[in-house]
Amino acid sequence: MNGSVAGGGYAEEIISLTRRPSGLGFNIVGGTDQQYISNDSSIYVSRIKKDGAAYLDGRLQEGDKILAVNGKDLKDLRHKDAVELFRNAGCDVSLKIQRRLQPQNGPVGHQSHGESGGLPLAAILVPGLALAATAVWILLRYRQRM
Structure with missing residues (x-):
């Protein structure tokens, strides 16, 4: 991602799109009068239209929060005012978007402090393989003596 990681598991990115005859190619939800998330009046991408400018660019995703359009902050706007800002954006x-980062899987057996869960796979697999190898060795030695 071409952006910076903000605190709390979010990343911000600047995405430049060129308007096509059909528009920018995505729908938005939210605003002070139509909150998409309770107690959050931000503007979010609700749908990426197939073959639209956003779809062809590939970076904008459904669920992204749009923080600004052409440098104009979208904070505390009514939905219709945000739509108008997009229509008049040129x-x-x-x-400027913000995206919640998805947790990444680490190496097998890696656990963060405070993370709950069972034994890591390696803690079960390694002793099990050692036991199986020992059993095969004993079986081969036993068959050699017969």
Whole structure:
């Protein structure tokens, strides 16, 4: 991702799109009058339209929070005012977005402090393989003596 990691598991990115005849190619939800998330009046991408500018670019995702359009902050706007801002943004549109980062899987057996769960796979697999190898060795030695 071409952006910076903000505190709390979020990343911000600037995405530049060129408007197509059909528009920017995505729908939005939210605003002070139509909150998408309770107690959050932010503007979010609700749908990426197939073959639209956002879809062809590939970086904008459903669920992304749009923080600014062409440098204009979207904070505390009514839904219709946000829509109007997008409509009047011109041909080349710069979006500042925020995306929640998905947890990444670490190496097998890796656990963070405070993380609950059972034994890591390696703690079970390694002794099990050692036991199986020992059993095979004993069986082969036993068959050799017969």
